[in-house]
Amino acid sequence: xxxxxxxxxxxxxxxxxxxxxxxxxxxxxxxxxxxxxxxxxxxxxxxxxxxxxxxxxxxxxxxxxxxxxxxxxxxxxxxxxxxxxxxxxxxxxxxxxxxxxxxxxxxxxxxxxxxxxxxxxxxxxxxxxxxxxxxxxxxxxxxxxxxxxxxxxxxxxxxxxxxxxxxxxxxxxxxxxxxxxxxxxxxxxxxxxxxxxxxxxxxxxxxxxxxxxxxxxxxxxxxxxxxxxxxxxxxxxxxxxxxxxxxxxxxxxxxxxxxxxxxxxxxxxx
Amino acid sequence: xxxxxxxxxxxxxxxxxxxxxxxxxxxxxxxxxxxxxxxxxxxxxxxxxxxxxxxxxxxxxxxxxxxxxxxxxxxxxxxxxxxxxxxxxxxxxxxxxxxxxxxxxxxxxxxxxxxxxxxxxxxxxxxxxxxxxxxxxxxxxxxxxxxxxxxxxxxxxxxxxxxxxxxxxxxxxxxxxxxxxxxxxxxxxxxxxxxxxxxxxxxxxxxxxxxxxxxxxxxxxxxxxxxxxxxxxxxxxxxxxxxxxxxxxxxxxxxxxxxxxxxxxxxxxxxxxxxxxxxxxxxxxxxxxxxxxxxxxxxxxxxxxxxxxxxxxxxxxxxxxxxxxxxxxxxxxxxxxxxxxxxxxxxxxxxxxxxxxxxxxxxxxxxxxxxxxxxxxxxxxxxxxxxxxxxxxxxxxxxxxxxxxxxxxxxxxxxxxxxxxxxxxxxxxxxxxxxxxxxxxxxxxxxxxxxxxxxxxxxxxxxxxxxxxxxxxxxxxxxxxxxxxxxxxxxxxxxxxxxxxxxxxxxxxxxxxxxxxxxxxxxxxxxxxxxxxxxxxxxxxxxxxxxxxxxxxxxxxxxxxxxxxxxxxxxxxxxxxxxxxxxxxxxxxxxxxxxxxxxxxxxxxxxxxxxxxxx
Numbered sequence: 001x002x003x004x005x006x007x008x009x010x011x012x013x014x015x016x017x018x019x020x021x022x023x024x025x026x027x028x029x030x031x032x033x034x035x036x037x038x039x040x041x042x043x044x045x046x047x048x049x050x051x052x053x054x055x056x057x058x059x060x061x062x063x064x065x066x067x068x069x070x071x072x073x074x075x076x077x078x079x080x081x082x083x084x085x086x087x088x089x090x091x092x093x094x095x096x097x098x099x100x101x102x103x104x105x106x107x108x109x110x111x112x113x114x115x116x117x118x119x120x121x122x123x124x125x126x127x128x129x130x131x132x133x134x135x136x137x138x139x140x141x142x143x144x145x146x147x148x149x150x151x152x153x154x155x156x157x158x159x160x161x162x163x164x165x166x167x168x169x170x171x172x173x174x175x176x177x178x179x180x181x182x183x184x185x186x187x188x189x190x191x192x193x194x195x196x197x198x199x200x201x202x203x204x205x206x207x208x209x210x211x212x213x214x215x216x217x218x219x220x221x222x223x224x225x226x227x228x229x230x231x232x233x234x235x236x237x238x239x240x241x242x243x244x245x246x247x248x249x250x251x252x253x254x255x256x257x258x259x260x261x262x263x264x265x266x267x268x269x270x
Numbered sequence: 271x272x273x274x275x276x277x278x279x280x281x282x283x284x285x286x287x288x289x290x291x292x293x294x295x296x297x298x299x300x301x302x303x304x305x306x307x308x309x310x311x312x313x314x315x316x317x318x319x320x321x322x323x324x325x326x327x328x329x330x331x332x333x334x335x336x337x338x339x340x341x342x343x344x345x346x347x348x349x350x351x352x353x354x355x356x357x358x359x360x361x362x363x364x365x366x367x368x369x370x371x372x373x374x375x376x377x378x379x380x381x382x383x384x385x386x387x388x389x390x391x392x393x394x395x396x397x398x399x400x401x402x403x404x405x406x407x408x409x410x411x412x413x414x415x416x417x418x419x420x421x422x423x424x425x426x427x428x429x430x431x432x433x434x435x436x437x438x439x440x441x442x443x444x445x446x447x448x449x450x451x452x453x454x455x456x457x458x459x460x461x462x463x464x465x466x467x468x469x470x471x472x473x474x475x476x477x478x479x480x481x482x483x484x485x486x487x488x489x490x491x492x493x494x495x496x497x498x499x500x501x502x503x504x505x506x507x508x509x510x511x512x513x514x515x516x517x518x519x520x521x522x523x524x525x526x527x528x529x530x531x532x533x534x535x536x537x538x539x540x541x542x543x544x545x546x547x548x549x550x551x552x553x554x555x556x557x558x559x560x561x562x563x564x565x566x567x568x569x570x571x572x573x574x575x576x577x578x579x580x581x582x583x584x585x586x587x588x589x590x591x592x593x594x595x596x597x598x599x600x601x602x603x604x605x606x607x608x609x610x611x612x613x614x615x616x617x618x619x620x621x622x623x624x625x626x627x628x629x630x631x632x633x634x635x636x637x638x639x640x641x642x643x644x645x646x647x648x649x650x651x652x653x654x655x656x657x658x659x660x661x662x663x664x665x666x667x668x669x670x671x672x673x674x675x676x677x678x679x680x681x682x683x684x685x686x687x688x689x690x691x692x693x694x695x696x697x698x699x700x701x702x703x704x705x706x707x708x709x710x711x712x713x714x715x716x717x718x719x720x721x722x723x724x725x726x727x728x729x730x731x732x733x734x735x736x737x738x739x740x741x742x743x744x745x746x747x748x749x750x751x752x753x754x755x756x757x758x759x760x761x762x763x764x765x766x767x768x769x770x771x772x773x774x775x776x777x778x779x780x781x782x783x784x785x786x787x788x789x790x791x792x793x794x795x796x797x798x799x800x801x802x803x804x805x806x807x808x809x810x811x812x813x814x815x816x817x818x819x820x821x822x823x824x825x826x827x828x829x830x831x832x833x834x835x836x837x838x839x840x841x842x843x844x845x846x847x848x849x850x851x852x853x854x855x856x857x858x859x860x861x862x863x864x865x866x867x868x869x870x871x872x873x874x875x876x877x878x879x880x881x882x883x884x885x
Contacts, residue, residue, distance in 0.1 A: 001484050032394070033326070034490045035513060042513065070501040080508035087494030099487045100325075102396050102413045118398050118413065119483030122276030122438070142416050155509060157366050157463055177504035179463075193327050193393050194385050197378055204364055215366045217463055217509045219374045221327050221335065 001028075001098065004127045008115055011134035012036040012097055013243035017086065018256020019132055020095045021058060028126070029097040030117060032139065036086040036097070038222045039136065039244045039252070041079055044153040044182050045224035046173055047248030050075040059254045062089070071176065078176035080155070082249060103140050106131065106238075113238070133234070134243040134256070136225040141234050146242050147189050150223040152196040154204070156181040158214040165210070169203045181214065184224060196223070231259075271408065274400045274440045279481060281440035289401055291409050291422035295321045295390075297630045298410055298423040300397045303331020304616050305600035305623035306429025307380045308350055312627030312655075313427075314387025315349075318634060321421060322384065323412050326513055327393045329380040331431065333373065333616055335513035337459035337470050340370025343549045343578060344617025348624050348657035353379050367467035392419075400426070400439040407439065407595035425630040425640070426596050429623060432480055433521035433602030441590040442524035445481065447607045448562065450840075450874040452477055454611060455554045455827055457516030458493035461509040468509055472516065474554045474828040476835065477870050480520045485869055490515060496831050518554065518601075518614060525604025526641070527586035529613065532564055532606075534581060542645045543582030544652060545621035546662050550578045553611040557825055557837065558752065559788040563764065565608060567691075570789075571718050571757045573684040575750025580662035581613055585648060588626060594639050599626040624657045667692055671700065675712065678704065683715035684746025690719035702727050714740070714754060721761035729767055732758040736773055756789045763793025766800025775811040784823045784837065791816075791841055795848050802852075809845075809854040816841055817861055839871040847878045 005028040009016045012031035020027040035042050050072065054060045062085075066072035071081045090097055098119060105116035113128050133140040136147055151170075161178050170185035185203050187196045197219065204216060227242035234240055241259065246252040272283045299310040302324035310322040310329075322329075332338045354371060357379035361372045384391060392414055399411035401420075409422035428435040433443055446452045455474035462469055475493035479485040497511050527540070531551070551568060555561070558570050569575050587604040588597050598604075599622040601614040628651040633640050652658035668674045668689035674697070677686035690697050697719075704716040705727065717731035735758035742754045759777070762770045771794065778790045791812065798808040815821055816838065823841060827833040842862045849856050867875065 033513065034494075034515065035511075036494075042510075069499065070503065078502055078507060080510055081497075081499075081502045083508075083511045084494055084496075084498035087491050088498055091491050091495060097487060097491070098483060099490045101483060101487070102398070104398055104413050104418060118396065120432075120434070120481055120486045121279050121483035123398065124278055124483075137415055139415065176502075177507060179504060180507060192391075194381050194391065197381060201360065201364070201378055212363070216364060216374060217366045217468060218461070219377070221510075221513055 001096070003125070005096070006128065007130045007132060008113070008126070008128040009132050009134060010103060010140050011243060012099065013039045013134050014249045014252035015241055015243035015246075015256040016134040017089065017095065018058070018253040019134070019241075019259055020097075021093060021257055022260045024093060024095055027096060028128070029095065030101050030103060031097060031099050032102050034099045035083065036090060037082055037249060039225065040249045041083050042220060042222040043224040044079065044155045044218070044220045046077045046079050046175060046182055049247040049251070050077065052247075052251070054250050054254060056254050056257050058257050059250045062253060063250050073176055076174050076176045078180060106140060108235070129237060131238040132231075132259075133238075133240045136223075136227050136242050136244045138234070138240050140238070144189060146228045146230065146232060146240060148226045148228060149186060150189055150225045151184045151186045152200045153185070153220045153224050154183045154200060154216045155218045156183055156214050157217045160213055162210060167207070169206075183216070187223075272402050274402060274438060275398065276438045281437060283440055289409065289420070289422070291420060294422040295319050296423070296634050297321075297425045297427060297627070298323065298421065299427045299429055300410070300435040301325075301331070301428070301430035301600070302329040302391070303429060303431055303600065304333050305619040305626075306331070306427065307384070308348070308620045308623035309427050309429055309599050309627045310389045311353070311380065311383045311387050312349055312624045313630055314384060314389040316627065316631035318631060320387075320389045321392060321423070322389050323392045323395045323397055325394070325396050328377045329384060330373065330377050331514065332516065334377040335373075336516055337373065337461045337510070337512040338472065338516065338616070339368060339373040339376065339468075340470060341617055342552070342615050344615045345546050345548045345580070345661055345663070346617070347659040347661065348621050349655055350617070350620035350624075353383055356383070366463065369467055369469050372468065373461070397430075397435050397438065400435065402439065405593045407593065424595060424634055427599055427626045427630065428596065428602065429599045429626070431520065431600050431602065432517060433523050433598065436523050436590050436596065436598060436602065437481070437521055439593065439596060441593060441596070443521040443602075444524065444607070445521055446519075446873070447560065449560045449877070450870060451877045452870045452873045453480070453519035456480070456489065456493070456518065458490075458496070459512040459516055460497050462506050463509055464506050473831045474833060476827050476833050477868075478515070478517065479869055479873065480517045486515075496833070519607070519610050521602050522607070522610055523590045523598055523602055523604050525587045525598070526589045526591055527584050527604065529581070529583065529587050529605035529609045531608035531612070534579075534609070535564070539582050540584035542584050543658070544585045544625045544648060545583050545618060545658060547581040547583060547613045547615060547618040548578060548663055549581075549612045549615050549618075550576050551608070551611050556827070557788065558756075558785070559792040562608065566760050567722055568688075569750050570752045570760050571722055572687040573744050573746035573751045574688060576747035577665065577684070578663070579665045581609070583613065583618075583622070585625065585629065585643070585645070588622065589640055594641070597626045597629060597640055599623045621657050624655065625652060628652055628657075669693075671697070675700070675704065678715040678719070679709050679712040681711065681744055682746045683711065683718070683744055687715055687719045687722065691722040694723065698723060698725055701725075705731050715744075718757055718761070721764070726765065728761070729765065729769070732762050733767075733770055733773070736762065736770060736777065739777075753785065756785055759786070759789040759793045763789075763796035766797050768797060768801045768804055771797050771804050771808060775808065778811060778815060784825050787823055788837065788841070795844070798848070798852065805852045805854060809849050809852065809856065812845055813856055813858065816845060817856070817858060819861060819864060835868055835870070839865050839867045840874055843871065843874050843878055
């Protein structure tokens with residue numbers, strides 16, 4: 001790994017991956033988990049508006065690959081299978097990504113940023129000119145003000161299809177396959193994982209009898225956030241562009257790809 | 271006060287002004303995985319003020335986020351059983367059926383018990399520094415979603431799995447096998463829904479250096495790609511891919527006592543066990559020619575990969591040497607590489623967490639150090655929660671000679687081969703008689719037993735196995751069983767049998783499988799080491815093959831997935847080392863420089879040709 005990069009991208013979500021595509025050699029993505037696209041995949045957030053046509057060639061290719069691999073069909077997605085597609089994309093496109101890596105400090109030194117990172121090798125410093133944080137909680141300078149709402153989701157397996165069923169508490173979303181559904185339960189932005197998980201299990205235990213055969217196959221390990229659209233300026237050349245501000249993975253990806261094409265005006269973040 | 275950090279793989283300590291921490295805990299548990307979750311819950315139940323720090327957003331580690339939600343051997347007993355029962359109740363009627371237990375039920379059950387026990391949980395966080403006074407741990411620094419945090423603690427439990435916090439604190443540790451310094455293959459599990467339940471798909475994704483951030487990240491990508499399919503289908507839909515790699519082996523701390531498989535096999539075991547493991551020599555490595563003679567005797571000759579045994583674990587193996595207020599739980603406890611293949615299963619790891627918590631509670635209550643805890647008091651506590659119940663499963667070796675003969679005549683001769691080795695001189699006479707039997711199994715397996723007893727009367731039969739290229743694979747174990755040809759070649763090398771050199775060179779020149787090729791390679795080097803006059807011929811024969819740029823020896827890391835590693839560079843490094851020792855001129859360095867070394871090739875290079883740091 002080099003010690004100098006033009007741009008440091010925080011988060012290997014779809015926007016982070018899109019941003020890195022704009023300047024592959026000079027960008028480094030730092031991701032604290034081992035999962036790319038975790039704002040959708042690990043959140044069990046299937047997104048919506050999939051019928052909208054992608055605007056970039058990269059977006060079109062990604063959508064086509066999802067369709068070819070039977071991951072996406074008629075606007076319904078098997079979101080967990082996006083994971084290997086993204087790993088493969090990162091390798092094929094030769095993106096610089098450091099997974100399982102934390103940002104432990106950022107200092108401005110002579111107009112550039114000196115960023116301290118921590119991973120299996122221990123602490124190291126890298127120098128970058130620009131920082132774009134795509135994480136919902138703005139991990140590089142913790143602040144939740146761009147978060148509009150959050151949910152805790154679960155992936156369901158259901159043997160019997162029940163059409164158009166409304167829940168009082170939370171909502172049900174369709175997956176790619178008839179047996180694949182998602183349960184999405186809104187929680188408070190400040191709810192911790194234990195609080196949110198407790199609410200999720202309580203809500204599912206109390207689900208209507210009609211859904212008794214629908215079972216949780218897995219619960220999310222990331223919250224499904226709805227964020228305001230960035231970019232927001234944290235400091236000069238240090239921006240926040242939340243990946244969770246878009247409808248689906250393709251749109252998040254394209255927000256990254258298009259970002260450098262005539263950089264958008266930064267919004268104020270209160 | 272000292273601030274200890276890990277910088278570019280090196281532990282660095284800096285003198286700082288004494289800290290007065292705003293927050294102080296009795297116990298900090300670093301890593302809420304398999305061992306750490308139980309440590310935190312147990313410590314909380316003891317009434318201690320506990321902080322648990324976890325990189326992910328849930329408890330349970332490999333058992334939950336890692337997708338390995340199934341027990342592999344181990345022994346019952348301890349609070350994990352009560353939590354497993356609670357998880358089963360959570361699952362019923364709400365979660366899908368699962369092979370093993372349901373990871374999300376366990377995740378929730380662990381978290382609920384931790385919260386109930388008053389444990390403060392810091393998810394999405396990682397310990398980055400340790401504060402200490404001399405060798406005594408005083409506190410930690412960690413990175414959290416809210417930024418950098420610090421707190422004091424009386425006892426720090428390193429349950430990071432990889433001994434990462436001990437490495438940060440500056441503890442000594444060992445890493446990987448003696449031969450090449452590398453660990454066994456890693457995995458990246460995938461949970462799919464098939465046949466009405468969640469199923470874990472586990473595989474070997476290659477070799478990794480878990481203490482190197484760059485290599486770790488590259489291997490995350492390599493493993494992640496292995497889940498890709500041309501077409502995903504509903505009948506095997508992905509539930510999730512693991513949120514952490516399956517690192518089966520990493521740092522092993524240097525403790526007050528170090529567990530060794532060699533000692534265990536020779537009956538040298540602790541008289542003060544605090545828990546037991548029950549497992550086999552469960553390595554996923556398949557490049558047996560690099561393993562120690564002990565392991566090649568056990569697996570390559572006797573085929574005992576699957577044989578299980580109960581291992582008593584002493585408390586002292588959990589205490590990092592020279593440190594106070596620091597204890598390890600999980601697979602990084604003080605043991606040698608070979609033992610680390612066995613002592614890593616979830617039941618035992620959970621027990622180790624419970625032991626660490628009991629020790630912390632006793633030390634804090636009595637205001638004594640962890641080292642001062644009387645064994646009887648610790649055992650009394652562990653018995654109270656049934657964590658230590660004295661239940662073990664004995665491995666029974668054969669003593670009846672007719673049974674021994676019958677098994678040597680069978681296709682599953684492994685127990686008999688090892689039993690004969692244990693019988694020693696007493697059985698040699700009969701084994702020698704059986705060598706000339708017309709029953710091929712009896713004759714050849716008796717030769718293996720005599721080989722393990724270092725008895726040269728085995729040599730003619732071993733040579734005959736090579737001449738015949740006997741590729742019969744005994745079925746003693748479901749995994750790891752070797753072709754009889756490989757077993758014989760290994761033993762001939764171990765004997766340094768000059769009479770076999772010519773035939774082994776012929777085998778080496780043949781276009782043969784990698785396992786046969788690599789065993790032959792190693793056997794020839796051993797024969798050359800034993801008999802100087804054979805060296806030039808052996809070296810020339812080897813160079814003729816591996817000196818070519820086109821030479822490759824593909825080692826299949828996984829049985830199902832197409833994960834391969836070319837051992838060519840690796841073999842050239844071994845040969846260079848040996849031929850330099852023998853003072854045989856060669857140009858293998860030039861060939862080596864033209865090829866790209868794998869991560870393990872580089873590790874072997876460092877092991878065999880260490881670069882001395884400037885003073």
